[in-house]
Amino acid sequence: MSVENFPSAAIAGLAREAKLEALHMVHRTRASHIGSCFSAADILACLYGHVLRIRPEEPDWPGRDRFILSKGHAAAILYAILALKGFFPRAWLQDYCGNAQPLGGHATATGVPGVEVSTGSLGHGLSIGLGMAIGLRGTDGDHPKVYVMLSDGECDEGSIWEAALLAGARRVDNLVAIVDYNKIQSFGRVADIMDLEPFGAKWAAFGWHVIEVDGHDHAAVCTALGEAGSVGKPSVLIAHTVKGKGVSYMEDQLLWHYRSPTADELRQAIQEVSS
Amino acid sequence: MRTAFLSRLVELAEQDERIHLLTGDLGFSVLEPFRDRFPDRYINVGVAEQNMIGVAAGLALTGKKVFTYSIVNFAVTRPLEQIRVDVCYHNLDVTVVAVGGGVPYGTQGYTHHGSEDVAFTRVLPNMAVMVPCDSHEAAWATTRLYQRQGPSYLRLGRGGEPTIHGAPQPDVSGPGWFEFGGTGRVAVLANGPILGECLKAAATLATHGIGVRVVSVPAVSPLPAEPLLSLARACDRLVVVEEHSRIGGLGSAVAEIVSEHPGLPPVKRLGLDSAKIKIIGDQRFLWQANGIDAAGITTAVLSWVAAAPT
Numbered sequence: 360m361s362v363e364n365f366p367s368a369a370i371a372g373l374a375r376e377a378k379l380e381a382l383h384m385v386h387r388t389r390a391s392h393i394g395s396c397f398s399a400a401d402i403l404a405c406l407y408g409h410v411l412r413i414r415p416e417e418p419d420w421p422g423r424d425r426f427i428l429s430k431g432h433a434a435a436i437l438y439a440i441l442a443l444k445g446f447f448p449r450a451w452l453q454d455y456c457g458n459a460q461p462l463g464g465h466a467t468a469t470g471v472p473g474v475e476v477s478t479g480s481l482g483h484g485l486s487i488g489l490g491m492a493i494g495l496r497g498t499d500g501d502h503p504k505v506y507v508m509l510s511d512g513e514c515d516e517g518s519i520w521e522a523a524l525l526a527g528a529r530r531v532d533n534l535v536a537i538v539d540y541n542k543i544q545s546f547g548r549v550a551d552i553m554d555l556e557p558f559g560a561k562w563a564a565f566g567w568h569v570i571e572v573d574g575h576d577h578a579a580v581c582t583a584l585g586e587a588g589s590v591g592k593p594s595v596l597i598a599h600t601v602k603g604k605g606v607s608y609m610e611d612q613l614l615w616h617y618r619s620p621t622a623d624e625l626r627q628a629i630q631e632v633s634s
Numbered sequence: 635m636r637t638a639f640l641s642r643l644v645e646l647a648e649q650d651e652r653i654h655l656l657t658g659d660l661g662f663s664v665l666e667p668f669r670d671r672f673p674d675r676y677i678n679v680g681v682a683e684q685n686m687i688g689v690a691a692g693l694a695l696t697g698k699k700v701f702t703y704s705i706v707n708f709a710v711t712r713p714l715e716q717i718r719v720d721v722c723y724h725n726l727d728v729t730v731v732a733v734g735g736g737v738p739y740g741t742q743g744y745t746h747h748g749s750e751d752v753a754f755t756r757v758l759p760n761m762a763v764m765v766p767c768d769s770h771e772a773a774w775a776t777t778r779l780y781q782r783q784g785p786s787y788l789r790l791g792r793g794g795e796p797t798i799h800g801a802p803q804p805d806v807s808g809p810g811w812f813e814f815g816g817t818g819r820v821a822v823l824a825n826g827p828i829l830g831e832c833l834k835a836a837a838t839l840a841t842h843g844i845g846v847r848v849v850s851v852p853a854v855s856p857l858p859a860e861p862l863l864s865l866a867r868a869c870d871r872l873v874v875v876e877e878h879s880r881i882g883g884l885g886s887a888v889a890e891i892v893s894e895h896p897g898l899p900p901v902k903r904l905g906l907d908s909a910k911i912k913i914i915g916d917q918r919f920l921w922q923a924n925g926i927d928a929a930g931i932t933t934a935v936l937s938w939v940a941a942a943p944t
């Protein structure tokens with residue numbers, strides 16, 4: 360996974376296309392969480408555009424790397440990426456949150472190729488990912504890796520730290536946590552509600568290899584993820600991000616955890632994301 | 635309902651300094667009036683519901699009256715053991731308040747379906763469980779539980795539900811049993827916003843010549859046994875409708891009492907079908923899919939009457 364081969368244009372294109380799809384999805388359904396999608400979009404594009412060993416045409420391939428979106432409320436951007444990668448038809452995105460349709464408002468595994476686990480209740484994904492990582496280890500030397508994306512607010516949950524303790528104690532090195540550290544949670548700023556700092560030091564103290572990175576810098580994210588996952592202990596990528604990244608009126612605004620764009624706002628957002 | 639609860643809580647907190655409010659990082663555009671008015675009696679504990687209930691128990695042990703706030707499964711299911719041991723076992727004055735009871739977050743998937751919470755809370759010792767149908771009942775239940783002094787669960791909707799009662803319910807000493815009139819030998823008991831569907835079904839059934847008495851029963855526990863038994867004695871059939879699993883909620887509570895008294899009519903339970911938990915859809919769609927919208931209730935009663943005439 361050297362940076363020379365890093366497909367920067369493809370990743371940028373994937374992130375942009377996915378963001379445009381997600382905008383339409385939340386606009387159509389008046390859904391929340393577009394800000395949560397946009398802080399994570401670049402990292403997901405790096406994972407699905409470069410890092411993960413996956414076969415979209417064979418989603419259950421046993422040798423695949425696993426990805427769990429533990430912050431399941433950002434499902435729209437995950438679905439968009441999966442559709443763009445060919446896991447299921449792009450037309451399904453039209454029926455996001457539709458009655459009796461597969462793509463639920465939170466990440467839904469049932470009937471959705473590519474979604475490993477249903478999430479939406481925060482604080483579950485790291486434990487499940489740890490179990491997967493342990494379960495996949497015996498297979499052979501080059502065993503699959505398990506990547507789990509957490510949100511910063513989610514790290515308030517005790518269960519995250521229970522999983523972190525066990526993973527560290529057992530040196531489960533094919534487990535990679537990625538924290539979308541966008542500094543905003545549901546009812547205010549992380550620093551005001553439950554300050555996580557010194558965040559990297561906490562993970563390190565629990566036995567993790569810690570990498571801090573700009574979560575919107577594709578080269579940096581790909582390099583960091585290339586290094587993670589085989590260093591003799593679990594790795595965590597603390598990805599500094601901006602909630603609502605790429606749309607001026609959404610960036611770093613709590614409101615866009617909840618609001619969905621009006622027609623005018625949608626037009627402006629499309630323009631800003633496309634340019 | 636959320637706003638009615640919060641306004642009433644603010645009123646009560648003006649009078650009673652013991653009242654504290656804890657939230658698990660939820661309540662945007664709902665809790666601000668309390669937060670801003672009583673900053674010293676408000677804590678956002680973060681996305682950490684188990685800790686929230688433990689802290690609430692500790693505060694209650696120092697004489698505070700504590701209300702905790704989150705979405706159904708995060709309010710109840712996640713910290714169920716803290717509720718059971720820390721709050722109920724010690725019989726503490728903590729009211730667990732949940733929004734999103736039933737399936738108002740239906741498109742969000744099963745993680746956000748409030749489908750078993752009444753069952754979980756109803757079996758706990760010392761616990762009162764209230765499921766109001768609209769903002770008037772929500773305000774009523776808030777005061778009722780505030781006065782009660784003990785472990786309580788208040789299950790609210792998502793917000794924006796239609797008002798069903800014509801006026802506020804002033805009698806806060808009442809048991810949690812509101813009759814909506816109607817005459818006939820079929821009684822429909824319900825709680826939560828689905829009561830509105832029962833009233834529509836009753837109107838339709840009347841045009842089929844079937845008289846229906848509709849009762850709102852926010853008090854699932856303790857269930858008002860006296861009014862239930864006298865209603866049952868005056869009817870041939872009891873139908874219970876709830877936006878909750880058919881297992882363990884109001885329907886079960888009614889059946890438990892009725893089954894212990896010989897000669898009382900049969901009970902039909904309508905609610906969410908646990909075989910359908912993977913269906914995603916908006917609230918009305920899921921009501922339909924589970925046969926608890928007005929049409930489904932009407933059909934269930936008509937076919938029951940046709941199959942077993944009295």
Ligand SMILES: Cc1ncc(C[n+]2csc(CCOP(=O)(O)OP(=O)(O)O)c2C)c(N)n1
Pocket residue numbers: 394395398430432479480481482510511512513514539541543544545602616658659660681705708712
């Ligand atoms: C266990 C649990 N508690 C509460 C919620 C409600 N909830 C949804 S998103 C969220 C927090 C959002 O902030 P953050 O976790 O930082 O995610 P971001 O959108 O910023 O990535 C909360 C509290 C939940 N989904 N699960």
Ligand SMILES: [Mg+2]
Pocket residue numbers: 510511512539540541542543544
């Ligand atoms: Mg955040």
